[in-house]
Amino acid sequence: MKRRTLVSRLARLAPALAAALVTGGCVTATVDEMVFNEPAEGVGDASVVILGRRHASDYETEPDFIQCVGKHIQRGDPSINVIGELEFLNSLYPWFEPRTAPLRPADLDRLIAQPPVAQKLASLQTEYLIWVDGSTVQTNSAGSMTCGVGPGGAGCFGFGTWGNDSTYEATIWDFTDRAEVGRVNTSASGQSYMPAVIVPIPIIAPVQGTACDGLGDQLLKFLSSEL
Amino acid sequence: MSGSMTSAPDRRPWTGALLLAALLALAGCGAKEVVVQGQFPQPLMSKLPLTLGVWYEPAFREHEFFDEAKGRAESDWLVRTGEAQVELWDTLLNGMFERVVPMDARPAPEQMNPAVDAVLIPRVDELQYAIPAQTNIKVYEIWMRYAFELVTTQGETIADWTMTAYGKTPTAFLQSDEAAVNLAAVVALRDAGAHFATSFTRVPEVAAWMESLEAPAAVAAAPEEGQEEGP
Numbered sequence: 001m002k003r004r005t006l007v008s009r010l011a012r013l014a015p016a017l018a019a020a021l022v023t024g025g026c027v028t029a030t031v032d033e034m035v036f037n038e039p040a041e042g043v044g045d046a047s048v049v050i051l052g053r054r055h056a057s058d059y060e061t062e063p064d065f066i067q068c069v070g071k072h073i074q075r076g077d078p079s080i081n082v083i084g085e086l087e088f089l090n091s092l093y094p095w096f097e098p099r100t101a102p103l104r105p106a107d108l109d110r111l112i113a114q115p116p117v118a119q120k121l122a123s124l125q126t127e128y129l130i131w132v133d134g135s136t137v138q139t140n141s142a143g144s145m146t147c148g149v150g151p152g153g154a155g156c157f158g159f160g161t162w163g164n165d166s167t168y169e170a171t172i173w174d175f176t177d178r179a180e181v182g183r184v185n186t187s188a189s190g191q192s193y194m195p196a197v198i199v200p201i202p203i204i205a206p207v208q209g210t211a212c213d214g215l216g217d218q219l220l221k222f223l224s225s226e227l
Numbered sequence: 228m229s230g231s232m233t234s235a236p237d238r239r240p241w242t243g244a245l246l247l248a249a250l251l252a253l254a255g256c257g258a259k260e261v262v263v264q265g266q267f268p269q270p271l272m273s274k275l276p277l278t279l280g281v282w283y284e285p286a287f288r289e290h291e292f293f294d295e296a297k298g299r300a301e302s303d304w305l306v307r308t309g310e311a312q313v314e315l316w317d318t319l320l321n322g323m324f325e326r327v328v329p330m331d332a333r334p335a336p337e338q339m340n341p342a343v344d345a346v347l348i349p350r351v352d353e354l355q356y357a358i359p360a361q362t363n364i365k366v367y368e369i370w371m372r373y374a375f376e377l378v379t380t381q382g383e384t385i386a387d388w389t390m391t392a393y394g395k396t397p398t399a400f401l402q403s404d405e406a407a408v409n410l411a412a413v414v415a416l417r418d419a420g421a422h423f424a425t426s427f428t429r430v431p432e433v434a435a436w437m438e439s440l441e442a443p444a445a446v447a448a449a450p451e452e453g454q455e456e457g458p
Contacts, residue, residue, distance in 0.1 A: 117272075
């Protein structure tokens with residue numbers, strides 16, 4: 001009786017499993033770029049800092065996404081010095097915390113008017129400040145999974161699926177001119193699946209990773225002289 | 228010892244599994260405890276030319292927040308912030324003021340304390356937290372309300388004011404509730420430091436007191452300049 005139930009359940013799940021394996025982990029992404037004043041010869045010896053915006057009450061720009069974009073840029077052009085987000089925030093504490101961070105390029109004047117801040121920025125040779133605002137959210141989920149532990153072992157049975165949406169916008173500020181020089185938007189969405197017959201097999205759509213690559217590529221084009 | 232070894236094979240095979248299941252079930256009922264730990268940077272600012280005394284009340288040094296579970300599905304929460312509070316405020320104040328002196332006791336008329344311009348006494352009035360299990364928002368949050376007293380070495384009030392601080396962190400894969408609450412608390416403490424550092428001189432009573440300190444210094448400096456100009 002038990003075996004029959006299992007077989008009939010598997011038969012019911014088969015089309016969904018097949019669909020998951022065929023279309024599993026697919027991600028669609030779009031990137032929009034708007035550049036006002038691209039550097040003619042890249043950033044040279046100057047540094048770039050990428051910071052996440054964390055003003056909104058219902059979401060946070062993930063620190064690991066900021067790290068991912070920074071690594072993507074450095075992998076693409078090792079000559080670009082990307083200052084780590086936490087290193088920059090700690091060096092300039094408390095001026096770039098969510099409460100105190102400048103919201104407009106003109107606000108940088110207020111910061112640079114303070115000698116210790118101006119000295120620190122000069123020592124870091126920061127040419128561009130890139131603000132990234134956005135997040136990755138789960139849009140839908142369906143299916144069910146049951147897991148159990150028995151004398152003979154443990155296992156799961158079922159099928160789960162969920163969607164993820166990533167939307168990020170990068171705003172590029174020029175420290176020297178204290179002006180916004182570019183804006184890049186990226187959005188990505190994908191469906192992940194998790195069939196489980198004793199062992200769950202996750203087929204994860206790399207939604208955030210795709211958004212990171214899309215944003216990183218556009219920023220690399222802006223900053224690098226080699227591309 | 229040997230007795231226990233020989234008796235082991237006699238146990239039924241599912242005893243271990245049952246024990247494990249019971250432990251897993253009980254783990255959900257235990258209190259969750261977070262001792263907030265983090266590193267706090269020195270503020271990057273011109274130091275105020277003041278010698279500030281600081282007195283942390285025992286309740287502040289050992290500050291903790293306990294929240295009893297409201298249902299079976301929830302856990303008790305104990306968030307200890309005292310150590311992290313002292314670490315933050317020591318680092319912050321040392322970066323903000325020319326000299327910071329820890330007081331031996333709360334300033335009072337008969338109390339012998341080191342000579343300072345004023346003494347700051349911080350206090351945590353309220354702490355609230357929220358985890359995704361309680362809200363529909365997928366962030367962990369910590370909110371705190373501080374009360375500050377700036378007093379003379381004799382214990383007379385110069386200024387008292389309140390200030391809020393807020394920290395949140397997103398849900399992360401493989402991150403425990405405790406780790407996320409700790410991170411949210413660290414963000415809230417950083418926010419408290421940022422708020423204090425950027426607003427201290429704007430508190431009206433503090434601004435007036437600082438002006439009163441500067442005025443005698445300016446008066447004292449004026450005759451000297453006049454003497455130099457004379458014959």
